[in-house]
Amino acid sequence: MNNTQTQDRGFATSINKRVASVYKYLALSVMMATFGAFMGIENLAMLQGFSFWGFIIAEFAFLIALYFYKEREGLNLFLLFGFTFLSGFTLAPILAHTLAIDPNILVNSLLTTTVAVGAISLYAINTKKDFSGMGQYLFVGLIILIVASLSNIFFQSSIFHLILTIGSAMLFSFYLIYDTQRIVNNNFDHPMTAAVSVYIDILNIFISILQLFLSFTGNDD
Secondary structure, eight states, X not given: OOHHHHHHHHHHHHHHHHHHHHHHHHHHHHHHHHHHHHHHHHTGGGGSTHHHHHHHHHHHHHHHHHHHXXXXXXXXXXXXXXXXXXXXXXXXXXXXXXXXXXXXXXXXXXXXXXXXXXXXXXXXXXXXXXXXXXXXXXXXXXXXXXXXXXXXXXXXXXXXXXXXXXXXXXXXXXXXXXXXXXXXXXXXXXXXXXXXXXXXXXXXXXXXXXXXXXHHTTOOO
């Protein structure tokens, strides 16, 4: 085996270890979010009115703190689990709403998300196209999406809501490509923050797909 082959194998091994480390935290995040969603459905009364926004604020507080303390062993894992648990917990109202309409909608949304995320991730890993320059454009797209979503609170347009939902699914699909390539290229400063970034992408893709299924059934209120 020549030096080039040895270096290539070593580089591939390094990438595999890095990806495995990130996806270990990602798997734990999904498990904690699932537990949070279950607890939220069981305690929907806690997610009414101002208390719901209190949990949302706490969720973001855990996320921000994680970025500050990502190197603090033990505390970083607590913050990761706190954020992902609350992200599932605060998702409970729409999940309960969906289950009340038709549990198959939730099942189909989960399956569609799984297939979509798998396909997008494989594309991001195997494509020769470099998406590393997309960050600033994706951020602008995110700002536009947030502003447009806030505007629709006042307009209450179902057509505009559908457009925003499709736009959200597309935006976070590109974010998933971007973040996956960042993991492969070792552009994250810690595997835990890399896992959180991918988790947020997947979560938003799932929410968008779920809302699309609800829109198609006329139950997106």
